[in-house]
Amino acid sequence: MRFVDEFRDADKALALSAKISELCEPGRHYKFMEVCGGHTHTIYKHGLEDYLPDSVQLVHGPGCPVCVIPMGRVDDAIAIAEEPDVIMTSFGDMMRVPGGRGSFFDSNAAGADIRMVYSPLDALKIAQANPAKRVVFMAIGFETTAPSTAMTVLRAEAMGLENFSLFCNHVTIIPAIKAILDSPDLRLDGFVGPGHVSTVIGCRPYEFIARDHGKPLVCAGFEPLDILQSVYMLMLQLHEGRSEVENQYSRVVPWDGNPKALEVIARTMQLRPYFEWRGLGFISHSALQMRPEYARFDAERIFDVPGVRVADPKACQCGEVLKGVLKPWECKVFGTACTPETPIGTCMVSSEGACAAYYNFGRFSRERVKSATRTVDIELSPAPS
Amino acid sequence: MRGDTAESPTAPAAEQSRANWAEDAVAEHAGAEHLTREELVLERIERARRRKARVKEPRITMSHGAGGKASRTLTEAIFLDAFSNPVLEELEDAASLTVGGAQLAFSTDSFVVSPLFFPGGNIGDLAINGTVNDLAMTGARPLFLSAGFILEEGFPVEDLRRIVASMAAAAAAAGVTVVTGDTKVVQRGKGDGCYINTAGVGVLEREVSLRASGVRPGDAVLVSGPIGEHGVTILLARGELDIEADLDSDTAPLNELAAVLLDAVPGVRMMRDATRGGVATILNEIAVAAQVSVVVDESAVPMLPVVTGACELLGIDPLYVACEGRFVTVVDSEQAEAALAALRGHPLGAGAAIIGRIKDDPPGLVLLKTSFGGTRIVDLLVGDPLPRIC
Amino acid sequence: MCLGIPGEVIEILTDRPDLAKVDVCGVKRNINIGLLEGEELNAGDWVLIHVGFAMSKIDEREAASALEFLEGIGQAYAEELAALADSEAHRG
Numbered sequence: 001m002r003f004v005d006e007f008r009d010a011d012k013a014l015a016l017s018a019k020i021s022e023l024c025e026p027g028r029h030y031k032f033m034e035v036c037g038g039h040t041h042t043i044y045k046h047g048l049e050d051y052l053p054d055s056v057q058l059v060h061g062p063g064c065p066v067c068v069i070p071m072g073r074v075d076d077a078i079a080i081a082e083e084p085d086v087i088m089t090s091f092g093d094m095m096r097v098p099g100g101r102g103s104f105f106d107s108n109a110a111g112a113d114i115r116m117v118y119s120p121l122d123a124l125k126i127a128q129a130n131p132a133k134r135v136v137f138m139a140i141g142f143e144t145t146a147p148s149t150a151m152t153v154l155r156a157e158a159m160g161l162e163n164f165s166l167f168c169n170h171v172t173i174i175p176a177i178k179a180i181l182d183s184p185d186l187r188l189d190g191f192v193g194p195g196h197v198s199t200v201i202g203c204r205p206y207e208f209i210a211r212d213h214g215k216p217l218v219c220a221g222f223e224p225l226d227i228l229q230s231v232y233m234l235m236l237q238l239h240e241g242r243s244e245v246e247n248q249y250s251r252v253v254p255w256d257g258n259p260k261a262l263e264v265i266a267r268t269m270q271l272r273p274y275f276e277w278r279g280l281g282f283i284s285h286s287a288l289q290m291r292p293e294y295a296r297f298d299a300e301r302i303f304d305v306p307g308v309r310v311a312d313p314k315a316c317q318c319g320e321v322l323k324g325v326l327k328p329w330e331c332k333v334f335g336t337a338c339t340p341e342t343p344i345g346t347c348m349v350s351s352e353g354a355c356a357a358y359y360n361f362g363r364f365s366r367e368r369v370k371s372a373t374r375t376v377d378i379e380l381s382p383a384p385s
Numbered sequence: 386m387r388g389d390t391a392e393s394p395t396a397p398a399a400e401q402s403r404a405n406w407a408e409d410a411v412a413e414h415a416g417a418e419h420l421t422r423e424e425l426v427l428e429r430i431e432r433a434r435r436r437k438a439r440v441k442e443p444r445i446t447m448s449h450g451a452g453g454k455a456s457r458t459l460t461e462a463i464f465l466d467a468f469s470n471p472v473l474e475e476l477e478d479a480a481s482l483t484v485g486g487a488q489l490a491f492s493t494d495s496f497v498v499s500p501l502f503f504p505g506g507n508i509g510d511l512a513i514n515g516t517v518n519d520l521a522m523t524g525a526r527p528l529f530l531s532a533g534f535i536l537e538e539g540f541p542v543e544d545l546r547r548i549v550a551s552m553a554a555a556a557a558a559a560g561v562t563v564v565t566g567d568t569k570v571v572q573r574g575k576g577d578g579c580y581i582n583t584a585g586v587g588v589l590e591r592e593v594s595l596r597a598s599g600v601r602p603g604d605a606v607l608v609s610g611p612i613g614e615h616g617v618t619i620l621l622a623r624g625e626l627d628i629e630a631d632l633d634s635d636t637a638p639l640n641e642l643a644a645v646l647l648d649a650v651p652g653v654r655m656m657r658d659a660t661r662g663g664v665a666t667i668l669n670e671i672a673v674a675a676q677v678s679v680v681v682d683e684s685a686v687p688m689l690p691v692v693t694g695a696c697e698l699l700g701i702d703p704l705y706v707a708c709e710g711r712f713v714t715v716v717d718s719e720q721a722e723a724a725l726a727a728l729r730g731h732p733l734g735a736g737a738a739i740i741g742r743i744k745d746d747p748p749g750l751v752l753l754k755t756s757f758g759g760t761r762i763v764d765l766l767v768g769d770p771l772p773r774i775c
Numbered sequence: 776m777c778l779g780i781p782g783e784v785i786e787i788l789t790d791r792p793d794l795a796k797v798d799v800c801g802v803k804r805n806i807n808i809g810l811l812e813g814e815e816l817n818a819g820d821w822v823l824i825h826v827g828f829a830m831s832k833i834d835e836r837e838a839a840s841a842l843e844f845l846e847g848i849g850q851a852y853a854e855e856l857a858a859l860a861d862s863e864a865h866r867g
Contacts, residue, residue, distance in 0.1 A: 001693065001800050003781035003821060003838060010758035012845045015852030038778065047759020071404055091826070092700070096448075096767070100404040109444040118626050118699065119827025121807060144779075148828045151809050196779045199823065199831040222779070224757045225845060251838035252779075252823050252831050261810050261830070309401045315411045329423050335430035336414040340767045341454060342441075344407050361761040363427060364747060369762075372744045373680055373754045629803040694800025698824070700778045 003251070007223030008046070016228045017051040023235040030056045032234055033324050034192035035177060037064030037352030038222050044361035046224040050370070056231065059324030060347075060354035062176045062280060063194060065141045066093050067346040067353045069169055070278045071310035074099030077138050077167055080303045081112040087130060088114040089123040090138040093350050098343065100310035120152040120166075127156070127164040136299045137166040144196040146170045146288060147261035150268045153290075153297050167299040168289050171275065173197050174205050175286035179277075181213050183323045190234040192227060193219040195249050200265075202257025203245050210243045221249040268294050276309065278346040279318035313337075318345035321354055328355040335359065406441075431749070438462040452662030453705075453766025476670075477596055478519040478657055481589065488589035490525035492516055495582040501544065503622040505615075505633030508581055509551035511709055514638045516585040517559045518658040521640035522712060524595050524647055525587035527559065532566040532583050537576040548579065559638035561585070591647060597674035599654045602745040605721035606679060609642060609712050609728055610635070610736040611687040612664050616706035617695045626699070630691050637710030642733045649727035652717025659711050665704035665763045667713045668741075668751045676748040681741035681763070684756040705766050715743065779825040781833055782806070784818050797824060 024030070034040060040060045043049060049058065062068060074097055081088035081104075088104070095104045095116055104114040117123050120137050127135035139149040149166060156164045173194055180186065193206055198219045206217045216237040220230035230248045237244060247253055268291055275287030290298035299305075312318065315333045320326040328334055328347065338344035340356055347355035414433075420426050438461035448455035465473060472480050479492035494515040501508045513530065520527040532552065536545065556563055614635040621628050639658060647653055657667045664686070668679045688703055696703045710733065716724045721739055728734030751763040782797035782804075793809045795816065808816060808829045816822070822829035 001690075001697065001781075002783070003833060004697070006842055006845075008757050009845070009849075010756070011853075012849040013758055015848045016845075018852055018855075019848060044761055046755045046757040047753075047761045048757070050759040098404070098406065100402060102406070105446045105448060106442065106444070109442075109446045121827050122625060122627070144825060144830070147810055147830075148807075148826050151807060151828065196823075196825060196830065199779075224759070229841075229845065248841075251834050251841055254831065258810060258831065260812050264810075310404050311401055313403070313407050313411045327423075329426040333411060333414065335426060336433050337410040339433075342406070342410045344410060359430075360764050360767075363430065363764075364750060364752070364760075364762055368747050369750075369752055369760050372678055372746060373752055373760050627804055630801060691801035694802040697780050698782075698799050698802055698804070 004223060007221065007225040009225060012225055013051050013228055016225070016232050017053075020056060020228075020232050020235055021053045023232075023239045024053055024055050028055065030189050030235070030238070031059055031187060031324070032056070032190050032192055032231060033059045033061045033180065033188050034220070034227070035061040035063035035173065036194050036197070036222075037067065037350065038195065039192060039220065039227060040064070040354055040357050041352045042222050042224055042227060044357040047361075048224050048227060049362070051228060052231065056235070058192070058231075059188070060321075060357070061180060061324065062277070062322045063142070063173065063197075064346075064350055064352040065145070065169075065171055066097060066350035068171060068176075068277045068279065069097065069140060070276050071099045071312070072276075072308050073169060074103070075101060075310060076305040076307065078102075078104070078107050078112065079306050080136055080167060080299055081107055081114050083134070083303055085133050086113070087126060087133050087135045088112065088138060089117045089126060089135060090114060091118075091140065092116045093352075094138055094140060097349050100308075120149055121155070124152060124156055124159070124161065124164060127161055128159070131163060133163060134302075135164050136303075137164070138169065139166045140169045142171055142173050142194070142197045143200045143265070146265050146269065147200055147258070150264040153268050153294060154264060156297060157294075162296075165297045165299040165302050166290070168269070170269070170288040171277065172271075172286055172288070173201075175283045176277065176280065177206075177209065179280050179283055180323055181209065181215075183325075185325050186323050188215060188324065189238060190216040191218070192230050192234070193217045193245070195219060195221050195226075195253065198247075198249065198253045198257070200258050200261045203247050203253065203255050204257075206245045210245050214243045216243050216246070218246045218248050219253055221252065267291075278312065279322045281319075312345050316345040318347045321347045328358040331355070335363075448767075450661075451766060452660065452666055452707075455767075456662070457765070475596065478522040479525065479585075479587070481523060488525075490520045490523045490527075490587040490589055491585070492519035493582065493584035494519060495580065497577070497580050498619065499577060500619075500622050501548070501578055503634055504618055506636045507548055507551050508579060509548035510555050510634075510636045512581040512583045513552050513555035513559060513561070513563075514636050514709060515660070516583040517561055517638045517640055518710075518712070520585050520587035521638075521643040522595070522656045522658055523587075523589060524591050524593040524643070524656075525589040526644075527561050527585055527587040527640050529564045530556065530561050530583050530585045532563050532581065534566070534568045535576055535580040535582075536568065536570050537578050538570055538573040540578050545579065548581075555638065559640060593647065593653070595653065595655045597655050597657065597671045600671055600675040600677055600715045600743055601654070602677055602743050603718050604654060604715045604743040605718045605724070605739050606668070606681065606741040606743065607714050607716065607721070607724055607728065607737060607739050608659075608664060608687065609639070609714070609734050610710070611689050611692070612659065612708055612711060613688060613692040613696065613703040613706035615709040616663070617692050619707075620699070621695065628695065628698070630695060632689070632691050632695075635708055635710040637733050639710065639712055639733065642728065642731050643712070645731050645734070646714065646724060646727050650716055650720045650724045652720040653724070654715045654717070656712050656714045659708045659713055661707050662766050663703070663705040663707055664711075664713055665702070665751065666766060668763065669765045671713075671715065671743075672749050672751050675743075678744045678747050678749070679741060679751045680744050680754065681751065682754050685738055685740045687736050687738045704763060718742070779823045779830060781821050782824045784816060784820045784822060786818055787816065795822075795829070797822065797829070799824070
C-alpha cells in the first residue's frame with residue numbers, strides 16, 4: 001500500500017531508534033504526550049514502544065473522541081433512538097460504548113433500530129430510502145470529522161430532506177490540550193501533535209504551546225515511522241534548546257489547514273458555551289452544536305433529550321490517566337472491575353483509549369514477551385510459485 | 386435545551402445519577418489490594434480472566450454471535466453448564482464418539498448469513514462446506530449430512546431452488562450425501578428469508594487424536610491459505626458500504642486438503658477451520674487449551690492486497706475476519722516444511738504459509754511480532770465488527 | 776476514529792463533480808471531494824480519505840522528501856553498523 005508500507009519499514013525504525021538514543025542525556029527522563037487516539041492505537045498495534053529507549057516515555061492524552069463522551073450523552077442518544085419511527089445511525093466504535101443503562105448494542109437487543117455506518121453520507125442514503133422514518137446521525141469526532149458532518153448537513157439541505165437530523169457531539173482539540181497544560185500535577189517535555197485534526201485546523205493553533213508554555217510540538221502522521229520520526233524531532237528540539245511547532249506529517253497536513261473545511265463548519269455549527277468531557281469535567285467553548293439556522297437538522301431541538309448526567313464510579317481514575325499522571329495499570333480498577341467488556345471509564349471504552357490499547361495489545365511483561373518473540377525463528381515461507 | 390444557557394462551566398445541571406452496572410462491577414472487586422508493580426497487576430488480570438464464566442447481560446446481543454469473548458462466555462456459562470459432559474467440554478469443532486467399535490465424528494452448524502447470495506457462493510455452499518469442514522478437522526472422513534430449513538413466508542421458491550442446487554453440487558464435490566432434513570415456515574417478518582442448519586456424521590479411520598490441547602512448545606503454526614476473504618466479501622456484498630472490489634468468498638470443502646496433510650505428515654497436532662472471529666480466535670483457543678503461547682510473525686500471514694485494502698479502509702483487523710475455506714494447523718516443527726509442501730501441492734492450499742511457532746511462555750497468550758518489528762498481543766475479540774457473517 | 780487512509784483517484788464522476796472514485800489497494804469507493812474545492816484534482820492524484828470524504832491532497836513532493844530523510848537515516852545507520860562490524864573485525 002503506497003504511502004503506508006514505506007512508513008512501516010523496520011530497518012528505518014532501527015535507525016531512528018538509534019538516533020533517538022544518541023540524543024538522550026544520561027540520567028534524564030523524557031515524557032512526551034501523544035494526543036490523538038489514532039496515535040495511541042498505532043503505537044500499541046505495531047509495538048512501537050519496543051523501539052524507544054527506557055528513558056523516553058510516551059503518555060497518552062485525551063484525543064479519543066469516543067472516549068470523552070459522557071455516559072449521560074449515550075443515554076440521550078438511546079432515548080432518541082427509542083422514539084417511535086427513529087433509525088439512529090452511528091460509527092462502529094460507538095456501538096459498544098455503555099451509557100448508564102447499556103450500549104447501542106444492548107438497545108438493539110431491546111428493540112431499537114441503531115445501525116452502523118461508515119460515513120455520515122450513508123445515513124443520508126438511509127433517510128432517503130426510509131421517508132416514513134426519522135433518521136438521526138450520532139455525530140462524534142474532533143475537527144477531523146466535523147467538516148464531514150457539516151458537508152452532510154449541507155447536502156441534506158440541498159436535497160430538501162425532511163427526515164434527517166444529527167445529534168452533535170463534536171469536540172475541539174485545543175481546549176483539551178489547554179486543560180492538560182493547566183494541570184498542576186503534570187510534567188511533559190513536549191507533544192506528539194494531532195495528525196488528521198491538523199489537516200483541518202493547520203499547525204498555527206498549536207503555536208501558543210511552544211511559545212507560551214515552552215513545550216515543542218510536532219504534528220505527526222499515523223504510521224509507526226511517522227511517530228518515531230516525530231519523537232526524534234522532539235528530542236532534537238530539546239537537544240538544540242528550541243521550542244517550536246513542526247510538521248512531520250507535511251505530506252498530508254497543510255500549515256494553514258483546509259479553509260473550505262473550516263468554512264463549512266462555521267456555516268453550520270457554533271461553539272457551545274461549555275461541554276462535559278468524560279474524565280476531564282466541564283470545559284468551556286470546547287464543543288460544537290448546530291447553528292439556529294440549521295435547527296431542523298438538530299436532533300437536540302427535534303427530540304426531547306433527558307439530559308441527565310451519569311457520574312463515573314468514584315473508583316474511576318480516568319482523569320489522571322488522561323492527563324498522563326497515571327499509567328493504565330496503575331489505576332486501582334484496571335483489569336478487574338474495568339475491562340474492555342465492562343469499561344468503567346473513558347480510557348477503556350474505545351480501542352483507542354489508553355487503557356483499552358494497553359489491555360488489548362500491550363498487556364504483557366515486556367521482558368518475557370521479548371524473549372519469546374526474539375528467539376522465534378520463522379523462516380518466511382518462500383512465495384508460492 | 387441543553388448547552389444553550391450562559392451558565393459557567395463549574396455550575397452544571399443539578400440532576401445526576403449513577404450507572405448501576407458500573408457500580409456493581411466495582412463492588413464485585415472491592416477490597417482488592419492496590420498493586421504497585423506492573424507484573425502483579427498483569428497476574429491479577431490473568432486470574433480474573435480465569436474465573437468461572439457468567440453471562441451478565443439480561444438479553445442476547447449481537448456480540449454473543451460474533452465468535453469472540455461473549456460467544457465463549459455464553460457457551461460456557463449457559464450451554465456447558467446445563468449439558469455438562471466430557472465430550473462437549475472438549476469444545477472441539479466436532480464431537481468424537483465411540484459407537485459399537487467405530488470412531489465417529491459428529492458436528493452441527495447453523496447459517497444465518499446476510500445477504501444469502503454473494504460473490505463466490507451462497508448460504509447453501511456455506512451450509513454444506515461448514516459442516517464438512519468441522520468433521521474434517523478431527524481427521525474424520527465426512528459421510529452424511531442433515532439439512533434443516535427455516536423459511537420465511539414470502540421467500541421466493543426460485544431462490545430456494547438456487548440454494549438447494551448449490552448444496553447438491555457442494556455435497557457432490559465434498560463426497561458427502563444429504564440423507565435427512567426438515568423444513569419449517571415462519572410468518573413474514575419472523576425470519577430473514579432462509580436460515581439453514583446442517584449436522585454431519587463422519588468416520589475416523591486414522592489413528593489420530595487431533596486436539597488443541599495436544600500442541601507443544603516448538604511446534605510450527607500454519608495457515609492453509611490467505612485470510613479474511615469471506616468476511617470482507619460479505620461486508621462488501623451488503624452494499625451498505627458502497628465499495629467495489631474484485632473479491633470472492635473462500636468457501637470450500639477442506640476434507641481433501643486435510644486428508645492430504647494427514648497422509649503426508651504424521652506429526653499433525655490439530656487442525657481447526659477459521660470461521661467467525663477469524664484466525665485470531667483459533668490461535669487464542671489453542672493458547673488457552675494447551676496453556677502455551679502462540680507467537681505469530683505478522684509479515685508471514687498471507688493476505689490478498691484487496692483484503693488488506695478493505696480492512697485498512699474500514700479499520701478492521703484482518704486477523705479477526707471470517708474465512709470459510711481456510712484452516713489453521715499446528716505440526717511438529719521437524720515436519721513443518723513437509724506439511725507446507727503437502728498443503729501447497731493441493732489447489733486449495735496453494736497459498737499456505739508457516740505463520741508462527743508455539744512457545745511455552747507466557748502461557749495462554751497470542752503474541753504478534755509486527756511487521757514493523759515491535760510486539761503486541763492478539764486478544765480475544767470483544768464486540769462484533771462484522772455481524773451475520775456466516 | 777482518526778482513521779485516514781491514502782487512496783488513489785481513479786476518475787472524477789462527470790455527473791457528480793463532488794464525487795471521485797478512489798482506489799485503496801484494489802478496493803474502490805466513491806469519495807466526496809467537496810472539501811478539496813478549489814484544488815485541482817486529477818486521476819492519479821492521491822488523497823487522504825476519512826469517513827467517505829477526501830480531507831487533503833497528498834503532496835507527493837513532501838512524501839518523497841519525508842522518505843528521503845528516512846532513507847538517509849537508514850543509510851547512515853547501515854554505514855555505521857558496517858563500520859562497527861569492520862572495526863570489531865580488525866580488533867579481533
